[in-house]
Amino acid sequence: MKYTTEQLEAIAVKLRDLPPAAKRIQEHSKKEAVALLAREITALQKRGYTLVQIAESLRGEGLDIATPTLKAYILSTKSKRKVSAPAVKSAPAKKGIESKPSPVGFAVSTDTDDI
Numbered sequence: 148m149k150y151t152t153e154q155l156e157a158i159a160v161k162l163r164d165l166p167p168a169a170k171r172i173q174e175h176s177k178k179e180a181v182a183l184l185a186r187e188i189t190a191l192q193k194r195g196y197t198l199v200q201i202a203e204s205l206r207g208e209g210l211d212i213a214t215p216t217l218k219a220y221i222l223s224t225k226s227k228r229k230v231s232a233p234a235v236k237s238a239p240a241k242k243g244i245e246s247k248p249s250p251v252g253f254a255v256s257t258d259t260d261d262i
Contacts, residue, residue, distance in 0.1 A: 189221075
């Protein structure tokens with residue numbers, strides 16, 4: 148079948164007049180969801196929340212996840228970040244604290260009361 152220039156121009160006008168397409172909703176697995184929320188989860192842990200409490204909060208928000216599953220996914224996310232993270236230089240030693248070079252690439256220091 149052949150099309151005339153007028154037919155194609157009419158089609159082009161109709162195509163240009165179409166409304167914007169609805170944004171496609173992207174769905175994620177639980178593991179992907181935990182990876183996307185990893186920074187927030189880690190921040191909650193640093194603020195003193197346990198994984199049990201965090202899992203309960205996630206379930207309350209509709210992310211149905213068991214605590215052991217959350218733990219496994221967080222550990223998986225952290226190990227992937229360590230593998231892809233660039234090498235970090237050791238921090239300079241504090242005054243009065245003895246540090247020794249280590250064969251694994253970072254300085255070993257004596258314990259202090261500083262947090």
